Amino acid sequence: MIKENRKILLTLNNVSVHPLDLEFSNIELLYFSPGLTSLIQPLDxxxxxxxxxxxxxxxxxxxxxxxxxxxxxxxxxxxxxxxxxxxxxxxxxxxxxxxxxxxxNRYENSLKNSMLTSDDLQRNAEYGVSEFDFRLLMKRSLLVKSNKKFYF
Structure with missing residues (x-):
């Protein structure tokens, strides 16, 4: 994949067994922030x-x-x-x-829990994430890097 210059996005739950310090030339690691898993994976x-x-x-x-x-x-x-x-x-x-x-019920609860309050949006803005960008991230199920914390 390196020879083909392929870029890979690998998403991981933010758990202790996943090391945070790995770096690869063609793989980017993105981690769920704490609490995100249950929001976007109602099965959990x-x-x-x-x-x-x-x-x-x-x-x-x-x-x-x-x-x-x-x-x-x-x-x-x-x-x-x-x-x-x-x-x-x-x-x-x-x-x-x-x-x-x-x-x-699990899916209905996950939708209720994903509603943002003004406090949540203000805290996210402190990290430079607008409401629009945040909702776009959620819709596309994109994840946040482990060194940033976003609030839901």
Whole structure:
């Protein structure tokens, strides 16, 4: 890609496992500012949590049923016997179990949370970001560099 002079924009969540000091000639790293992920990724606001809860419940129900019929099997031993196909079936059951209301509510909440107040706009202006530019960034899902903080 360097030979072809290709430019790459790599977007990353602002988490500690992503190093902030990397530099590449043809790759620019842009990081979500803290709090931005939940605004532009409503799945992080509850849909994934709901799925994980359902998956855990389904797994426990299945394992408890097996353990009740076979008293010699421990939960730990049972977990080790789970096959990939079993996990995929549990994933499917859990995804189907996430209600339409949960999905709709998460998206509605993310829209409410993305509304800017005048204080937010003033703080962003201190960094040289106009309301127009900020809204454009949000619409295009562009991200901010980690050394700047923007408020929502």
């Amino acid at each position: 606001q509850g849909i994934i949590k709901s799925f994980k809860t359902l998956y855990t419940e389904n797994l426990n129900l299945k394992n408890n049923h097996i353990m009740e019929s076979n008293k010699d099997v421990s939960y730990y031993d049972l977990i080790k016997t789970i096959k990939l196909v079993d996990s995929l079936k549990l994933v499917l059951e859990s995804l189907i179990g996430v209600s339409k209301d949960t999905i709709v």
